[in-house]
Amino acid sequence: MALAALESTREQFPILKETIRGKRLVYLDNAASTQKPDVVIDTISDYYRHSHANVHRGVHALSQRATDQFEHARRLLQGFINAREDAEVVFTKGSTEAINLVAASWGRTFLQPGDRIMLTEMEHHANIVPWQVVAQQTGAEIIVVPILDDGSLDMEAMAKLLDERVKMVGVTHVSNVLGTVNPILEITQMAHAVGAKVLVDGAQALGHLRMDVQAAGVDFYTMASHKMYGPTGIGALYGRRELLDAMPPYQLGGGMIRSVTFEKTTYAALPDKFEPGTPNIADAIGLGAAIEFLSPRLEDAHHLESELTLYTHERLSEIPGLKIHGTAPGKAGTISFTMADVHPHDIGTILDSEGVAVRAGHHCCQPLMARLGVAATARASLALYNTREDIDVLASALRRVREVFGL
Amino acid sequence: MMSELYQDLILDHNRAPRNRRVIEHPSHEADGHNPLCGDQIHVYAVVRDGIVEDVSFVGQGCAISTASASLMTEALRGRTVEEAEAIFQRFHAMLTDDAAIEGFPEDGLDKLQAFAGVREYPMRVKCATLAWHTLHAALAGDGRVSTE
Missing domain, CATH: 3.90.1150.10 (Aspartate Aminotransferase, domain 1)
Structure with missing residues (x-):
């Protein structure tokens, strides 16, 4: 069996x-980093041996091959978390960069003095510090949901603290210390009832449990490849299209623009808008192999x-x-x-x-x-x-x- | 191998650290912090006429860092500042430098040899040297030191 x-x-x-x-x-x-199966190691090696070129810009065959594999990996990730469309999956260095992207881009654009960012007592520094910085920059305030003695999130306290002032709830899916699995659907329903968005740090979750971002109603979900049998140096941000569309770019450079003059730049469509520069092609493809390995198991x-x-x-x-x-x-x-x-x-x-x-x-x-x-x-x-x-x-x-x- | 690292001497000084006390009027003192594990130490010294007349510490840490602090206070009391500095350099070299494994054969310092096993565990070198770096900073007049 x-x-x-x-x-x-x-x-x-x-x-x-x-x-x-x-x-x-x-x-x-394994919560720090999982090991890698042969298929992930071999996929990365094969990519460099047979398929490597830069993506999205070459007219030659290898560039097309690399682009196809890279975008295939994105679609594998999209399917794995059941995102509505592949453009809602933005490759990042990892979960940390994904959180930073949302805090900097969404936070600086939409947070105002008096707004509240709700975090929990069990958050990793990666889901605390980016919000602290954006709170300082915008005049927003951080509030914290306590945990109960068994390590569960205190949902009654969360309900009491949630009101219209809360604009963002940042919560980990699975605690990297306690192992607690937080009730994401319940949290998104409570948060959306007061108009707050929800970012879920999925770094500790995706290697161990099935996640459906649409069913769970999350606004943002962050992922770390190396904690789910994939390579280091790659991860992703899932964001609902309407949110990502409304957000300014996080980093600027090549590959993420539609047109540039010295007077004005217009940005590319999703997901390119958030992926300037040459991406981590090989590891994205390796992550795709990890998903093909993990998903059926x-x-x-x-x-x-x-x-x-x-x-x-x-x-x-x-x-x-x-x-x-x-x-x-x-x-x-x-x-x-x-x-x-x-x-x-x-x-x-x-x-x-x-x-x-x-x-x-x-x-x-x-x-x-x-x-x-x-x-x-x-x-x-x-x-x-x-x-x-x-x-x-x-x-x-x-x-x-x-x-x-x-x- | 483990018995080499967690020797009786180290375990004894962890269980009953020597000179773990506050000195009310130190001539030198400094805070040490290992951000990796959160260990905190405060080292006090009384230096008169170039002699380390008294040295002590307070703080909590792992067995390696606590025993190292304790044995450091015993090893350095009564030494000149220059001698203390030289012993610190030799201690550090014993833990990190392949060429310096002769360690501490001489009387009065031979107990420091107990830490030679830390070389096998590079992640723990900072534990074994935290008190020493902190005393070094205190003697140099720097109030705070971090192993980062």
Whole structure:
């Protein structure tokens, strides 16, 4: 059945055969970046070997081939998130650049003094800092929706805080620390009722769950290829056409203009308006390959990761002194924890010596760390190639931490 | 390999750091910050006639940074500022420079050898050197230091 199918999937990730300090690699840092299957690596390599030229401007065959593959990747992404049209998918460096694009372009154009930008306590710095800057520039104000003790968003507080002054709600789809999956449809309905737009940071979501931007009613959705089995350096912004059409360009240059004189420039249509300069062609095509790899497996992967998340919670709860941060119902496979007063960096180093890769630190979520009352956490995060054996190795490595520290 | 890094000496100084206290009237002091992990340290020194008469720290960090701060205070008390500076340079070299692995054979400094294992974990060099960089900044008259 499904799990057997995923078993063979694991074989498609060559890096998982690496040994680390003489031990089998147990890769549990997937929320930072997932590993890449052969098909993604090969697609990028094949592109450079057989198809590379600049896109959109050559009259020659290779340029056409590169353009076709690049635009095919855009359509794959469009289909994957069910955008209405491919022009609503703008390639960016990643989710961070996508948020910056909206904050700078939409924010500076449409925000006014007294307007409010609503964020949540669990946001990544990438969905805080761009809004802070645009708030300073426009006189808008940032308000913050708190979380509940289990790591869920406090929806009652959100309802109380939402009024006509709120023009933008910026919320992560899946928390990169707590694993919380936020109720996006409910949030867009509440926000739209008061006339606010909604930007959803999808960096942690798309590799793990199915997203339909139309059904969820989002205005903007941001994506990171390297967290969904694709290459680094590429991502995308989805925006509803009427919003993107009304926004000025974010960066200026070649390939995004209709006509230029020294007096006046008119801009190209979507999505070119937001893609000046030569884009990251190879990695966009690699992202397309990642989507073709992931999409047919996504439901199975979601099922496996949900079970493995429960198993991880179970095994980690057996370890004395270990505290898991984030236990919201239906959470994703991102498990943050602390262990007595052992610093997360010491946990990370000892796990590394056992071949186990986790993340330790504030995860670019300092306001959330303050809410949790910790300076940092260790974080294990899952992907479709992880197994129960991986979690067993994690658990015994964590017992090794207790030994080393004499707990 | 792990036993090399988390040696008993380091674990002991993490559990019971020496000279973790405020000095009320320091001649030199500085804040140190590792933005990577959020670790904060404040280092105090009393220097008279070119001698480091007292040195202490307060703050929270990982085992490596806490033990390093603790052992630094023990190693440097009573040294001249020039000696302290030279030891800092040697300590830094021991962690980062392949050519400098002879470390600290001499009496009084041999405990610093415990940190040689950090070389295997380059991400942790900043943990082991935070207190030292901070003292270096304090002695140089810079009030704040960041490992960035």
